[in-house]
Amino acid sequence: MNPPPPGTTQPPAPEPALRISDLSFGYPGQPPIFADFALEVPEDSRFGLFGPNGAGKTTLMQLITGLLTPSRGDIRIFGQPVVRGERRVNKLFGFVPQDLSFYEELSPVENLAFFGAWSGLDRATIRRRTDELLAILGLADVRDKKVAQFSGGMKRRVNLAIGVIHRPRLLFLDEPTVGVDVQTRAAIIRYLKELNSEGMTLIYTSHQLGEAESLCDRVALIDQGRIVAQDALDALLAAHLSSGLEGLFLQLTGKAYRDIDV
Amino acid sequence: MFKLSATISKDVRVLLRDRIGLIFMFGMPILLVLIVTSIQNSTFELVGKNKVSLLICNRDTGVASREFIRAVDTIGFFQLMPVPAGAAGSSLSGAAAADLIHERIRHKDAFLGLVIPADFSARIAARAKSVTGKVQASFGLDSTVNAPDSQDSLPVSLYYDPVLQESFRRSAEGALYSALQLVESKQILRTLYYALNEKALPDSLERQLLNNRTRIDELPAVSRKDNRDLPNATQHNIPSWTIFAMFFVVLSLGSGIVREKRNGSFIRLKTLPTSYAVAIFSKQLTYLVVTLSQAVVIFALGAWLFPVIGLPPLHFPGDWAALIVVTLLCGWCAVSYAICIGVFAQTEEQANGFGAVSIVILAAVGGLMVPSFAMPGSFHLAMSLSPLHWCLEAYYGLFLEGGSLKDVWANILSLFLIIAALQGLSFWGLKRKNLI
Numbered sequence A: 001m002n003p004p005p006p007g008t009t010q011p012p013a014p015e016p017a018l019r020i021s022d023l024s025f026g027y028p029g030q031p032p033i034f035a036d037f038a039l040e041v042p043e044d045s046r047f048g049l050f051g052p053n054g055a056g057k058t059t060l061m062q063l064i065t066g067l068l069t070p071s072r073g074d075i076r077i078f079g080q081p082v083v084r085g086e087r088r089v090n091k092l093f094g095f096v097p098q099d100l101s102f103y104e105e106l107s108p109v110e111n112l113a114f115f116g117a118w119s120g121l122d123r124a125t126i127r128r129r130t131d132e133l134l135a136i137l138g139l140a141d142v143r144d145k146k147v148a149q150f151s152g153g154m155k156r157r158v159n160l161a162i163g164v165i166h167r168p169r170l171l172f173l174d175e176p177t178v179g180v181d182v183q184t185r186a187a188i189i190r191y192l193k194e195l196n197s198e199g200m201t202l203i204y205t206s207h208q209l210g211e212a213e214s215l216c217d218r219v220a221l222i223d224q225g226r227i228v229a230q231d232a233l234d235a236l237l238a239a240h241l242s243s244g245l246e247g248l249f250l251q252l253t254g255k256a257y258r259d260i261d262v
Numbered sequence B: 001m002f003k004l005s006a007t008i009s010k011d012v013r014v015l016l017r018d019r020i021g022l023i024f025m026f027g028m029p030i031l032l033v034l035i036v037t038s039i040q041n042s043t044f045e046l047v048g049k050n051k052v053s054l055l056i057c058n059r060d061t062g063v064a065s066r067e068f069i070r071a072v073d074t075i076g077f078f079q080l081m082p083v084p085a086g087a088a089g090s091s092l093s094g095a096a097a098a099d100l101i102h103e104r105i106r107h108k109d110a111f112l113g114l115v116i117p118a119d120f121s122a123r124i125a126a127r128a129k130s131v132t133g134k135v136q137a138s139f140g141l142d143s144t145v146n147a148p149d150s151q152d153s154l155p156v157s158l159y160y161d162p163v164l165q166e167s168f169r170r171s172a173e174g175a176l177y178s179a180l181q182l183v184e185s186k187q188i189l190r191t192l193y194y195a196l197n198e199k200a201l202p203d204s205l206e207r208q209l210l211n212n213r214t215r216i217d218e219l220p221a222v223s224r225k226d227n228r229d230l231p232n233a234t235q236h237n238i239p240s241w242t243i244f245a246m247f248f249v250v251l252s253l254g255s256g257i258v259r260e261k262r263n264g265s266f267i268r269l270k271t272l273p274t275s276y277a278v279a280i281f282s283k284q285l286t287y288l289v290v291t292l293s294q295a296v297v298i299f300a301l302g303a304w305l306f307p308v309i310g311l312p313p314l315h316f317p318g319d320w321a322a323l324i325v326v327t328l329l330c331g332w333c334a335v336s337y338a339i340c341i342g343v344f345a346q347t348e349e350q351a352n353g354f355g356a357v358s359i360v361i362l363a364a365v366g367g368l369m370v371p372s373f374a375m376p377g378s379f380h381l382a383m384s385l386s387p388l389h390w391c392l393e394a395y396y397g398l399f400l401e402g403g404s405l406k407d408v409w410a411n412i413l414s415l416f417l418i419i420a421a422l423q424g425l426s427f428w429g430l431k432r433k434n435l436i
Helices: A057-064 A108-118 A123-136 A152-164 A182-197 A209-215 A233-239 A245-253 B002-016 B019-048 B063-075 B094-106 B120-138 B166-197 B203-211 B233-247 B250-262 B264-271 B276-308 B320-344 B348-365 B377-385 B387-399 B409-432
Strands: A018-025 A034-041 A046-050 A072-077 A093-096 A170-174 A201-205 A218-223 A226-232 B052-058 B078-082 B112-116 B157-160
Touching (some): A018 A057, A034 A072, A046 A182, A057 A201, A123 A152, A170 A182, A182 A201, A182 A209, A218 A245, A226 A233, B002 B276, B019 B233, B019 B250, B019 B276, B063 B120, B094 B157, B233 B320, B276 B320, B276 B409, B320 B387
Parallel strands (some): A093 A170, A170 A201
């Protein structure tokens, strides 16, 4: 690589999609879940975040999306800090929660119109993107039917469509394919890859490790609030002499049940 | 603005698809106002228009008892039913007469029964002579009548069905006392006239002396603008059940907020670049329109349907601006209450259960079910804290008293304070939960 010409300054390194540093968090009256936690997700990556039940994945997702406030540390999305009450950064990311997060009394078109407006889109853009998304996700024929009448797979696709209607630069997916059939799962994974190829960074959590292997190019395994392994998927498998993500997962997190204290 | 209009559009769609909520907000109050007004109107008619059946067993054979029965009949309050039918009551003993009346009342032939004792006329005459003697003595005249001092109360027995309300029984009793008073007065007058003039009291003079009654002109005491309409079941019920209906939006709005908080859509809303305040504002506007629609529907029923089905029509107050302002404030207060419940309730069951029960309690202490003047003094503080009370007072100021905006300003101010408190509490709750 040639050095920059004399008299010019080197352009700043591009901000990662997500940078977490020195993060600490714990629920009141409970031991901390994260202490000095750090994570960096490069732009354009398909990043998988995995861990057993109770590892802290959902809590981490809630901290990143501003649903929870860390007791210490810094979270930045494309360089912009995630601050409670500051909603500018919310335009940069989309969120596809594990729960079906829409109004079942409404149709896909009506849901997208509402969530599109709340995402800051204008009427014409909402209409255009609604048509595109419903066609891509195979929901065009039922666009005006109540979502309550849909199958589980159709509801998952509506859930995904709402999360991406504003074309966020970063998309969080919390188990986006739970409870769907093989066809729907394949269609969703294919569509997520398309979005990534158009420049959208994906951060994905799931217990479907086979699916994760086909989607993710980088992975991090977290357990008890710590990252136990993080790298490109191929490099990680090679380093641990593992043939698949499931084997690697069990190798690094153990085989014991991870029931929470009740 | 687009965000708000999109949110209102969403809220309206969700509302229109909530059929149970719509039934609670529109169907139930319409049914309530129809049923309660019909029942109350029947009660008013029972007292005002229809005659109350009264069994009369006259064991006396004298003139005074026949005059007493005539006087009771003249009152117009009772439908007289002589017992035993076709036979003289004098043939019965006191116990037999009482048994007969008991039996007939038990068979629901009448709610009331009267037994006139065998010596009724004799006692009336004795009492008249006693009073006449005292009058003559007080005038310094020699008494021309000799009678023992008669202090006994009149031994007329009134039997009643225990289901009869006390207030109604007292009314009947009062009417019978007035008839008794008339018979007694007539007898005293005749005896006195005879004692002084040694001839019978002329009929014309008797009529003049006893029938020259002063008319009672019945007017609502607090009526403004010379309103001479007498309050009726419609004027009372339409405002109170309209308020009740408005506050029942808690079942749709309160539980809707809880549902939104608990299902996944809320998580997504919190991650979008829009404040939840937009959602709360949209719900306020949407449900304010709902409460206004409820008022329009119930008022329209009162004004146009009630006369068709034989109920008194609703008369609107003269000050339309005041009616609109009061209706808006009542609606806003109901919406603020529902939002407050929705913000603090954890589950839909909590919102629905607490919401419905609390409204019934607030309606009861607020005077919607029991008139506020009839409440014990210890309830007055609770009454003043009930938003429904101030809504009702403001409506009554307009519908019953014919008042204008300036006449109900104190109620409006109280409503404002309650709305401000409810909104403040909701805002604090949303802030505390990091929702706005």
